[in-house]
Amino acid sequence: MLTRKQYDLLTFIHDRLQETGVSPSFDEMKSALDLKSKSGIHRLITGLEERGYIRRLPHRARALEVVRLPENTEPENLPIRNRRVEDIRQREIGTHASTVRGSADSVQLPLYGRIAAGTPIEALRDDAAHVEVPAALLGRGDHYALEVDGESMIDAGILDGDTVIIERGEKADEGQIVVALVDREEVTLKRFRHLGGQVGLEPANKSFQMQIYRPEQVNVQGRLVGLLRRY
Incomplete structure (x- = not known):
């Protein structure tokens, strides 16, 4: 199970790799997900890595590999956005x-x-x-x-x-x-x-x-x- 932001980030990385063969930078990820800091991106990447969706390639800057995509096309049971x-x-x-x-x-x-x-x-x-x-x-x-x-x-x-x-x-x-x-x-x-x-x-x-x-x-x-x- 992925959160909405984890799912959005995984999709963004996958699409960028398919288009250019190079994973996006932290600044590009931050902008794409409308986050205020890179620490939030780091946390999302760590979560995806722990769950086996992506892998960081050693000794290479900006090197991410998408190992697998979610079985469902949309993340399940996510909280409604803008809820109090x-x-x-x-x-x-x-x-x-x-x-x-x-x-x-x-x-x-x-x-x-x-x-x-x-x-x-x-x-x-x-x-x-x-x-x-x-x-x-x-x-x-x-x-x-x-x-x-x-x-x-x-x-x-x-x-x-x-x-x-x-x-x-x-x-x-x-x-x-x-x-x-x-x-x-x-x-x-x-x-x-x-x-x-x-x-x-x-x-x-x-x-x-x-x-x-x-x-x-x-x-x-x-x-x-x-x-x-x-x-």
Whole structure:
């Protein structure tokens, strides 16, 4: 699953390679996607690379190769453009949803879709979906579930396709694995780090780099309290 901007960037790179045989520059990508900085392009490229859509060719400047294109011609389930930020936030953390009780030993939690254990992506939302989890995994707080997309947390035992149980909250201690809302539009699962006057979102995979942001760019949405896996 690609975000709208990831899909647009992949299409732009592919079309340029088909036309000229040379990948576009960061400035050209920034202009094509109407972004304000090259850091946003770097983040999108990293996301595409982590998901196996593009590959950076070593020892060559501006060398990108499109490995594959999405199976669908359009990205699926993307959020509506120009939606109010507060509406996005509410949908991300389920502020309007309540926990549904299952059997005596289980609880049905709202399942809000897939969250990146890689570069931040826009999480899918489906208010009708639920997942049944053991009641013993839950504390006294409010909880919701997300499916993991990506492999950047594998060294923490969190694999692609796992379901993580999140306790809602806006604060995190050093080193806790959290759901973080980045730039008020993208959601990711990472280990939270305080870096002086900045915030680090650290992967648990040596292949991926820590992403560093200004504090105002990151809003903690909850912390990891449990994990479910199907075999």
